[in-house]
Amino acid sequence: MINGKKKVFFNPQTVSNMQVQKVDDITPKEFYHEFYLTGTPVVFKKASKVWKANGLFTPDWFRQNYGDRTIDIKGKTYTMREVMDLVENSTEQNPAPYPIIYNIPEKLPELVPLLQPLSLNYATPNWLESKWFKRGHWGGVTELFIGGPGGRFPYVHLDYYHLSAWINQLYGEKRFTVYPRGQEEFLYPKPDDPWRSDINIFEPDFEKYPKYRNATPIHFTVGAGETLFIPFGTWHSAYSLTPTISVAFDQLNKKNYPDFMKDVWTFKKREGTLRAIKQYSYAWLAGQTCKLGDALGTKRS
Secondary structure: OOEEEEOOOOOOOOOOOOOOOEEEOOOOOHHHHHOOOOOOOEEEEHHHHOOOOOOOOOOHHHHHHEEEEOEOOOOOOEEEEHOOOOOOOOOOOOOOOOEEEHHHHHHHHHHHHHHOOOOOOOOOOOEEEEEEEHHHOOOOOEEEEEOOOOOEEEEEEEEEHHHEEEEEEEEEEEEEEEEEOOOOHOOOOEOEEEEEEEEOOOOOOOOHHHHHHHHOOOOEEEEOOOOEEEEOOOOOOEEOOOOOOEEEEOOOOOHHHHHHHHHHHHHHHHHHHHHHHHHHHHHHHHHHHHHHHHOOOOOOO
């Protein structure tokens, strides 16, 4: 009992009656029609096999090749060697910081050739690969996520700019939680940050958030070599079951572009109306250019 309230603990191993499908051999066309157009999360068993990084990324590999590379975590500087020690010694009772994130093009550019084709031949078209959107810094960064057992997002969130997310689990296992679309009412988005829920799903306070009882979380595990596609507008969270290494990137095209533009205006308006008008106009022009490029069959690197 805490403050007279009984705490209800969420067990990350619990599996919902609903399931996220895992697919083996599926064509890009089948994925596009069955999952992308319908906004359905899916786990690919083999998509990341096209990357040289698949089967290569391990804690020891990073220690040997980038052991002295540094990163700041909560005001303290760590080497890659120290980061890997942290996550391998992490426990549910004493978890390592989560997530530890490296901007790959900036901090570990040597990894970029190991992650080609970035699209996995499925995440196409992706306007974030266009020079127009690379200039805009719209959140489309390729990132390395590192975590240890017990590491978790204690809150559910939507990805900013309504981008679709591709999470490639290259080492270890992670438990994900997603919610079917249309459950915002049960998730209590923060008034000042509607892309984030106020609820700690691991220790939900049903007295404070009674509608959360009506939510239907879907829990599933993504293992080494598997890829999770999270369509834009899908509330989700994650929990590391083991030491984990994953690579994530985002996708933007004409399907999520209208919601993307709404987010551009909302975010930039915080910096002033003039700033919002400039950025919105640029994003609009970039979008029209990419639409034309799609019609002409433009190949983006």
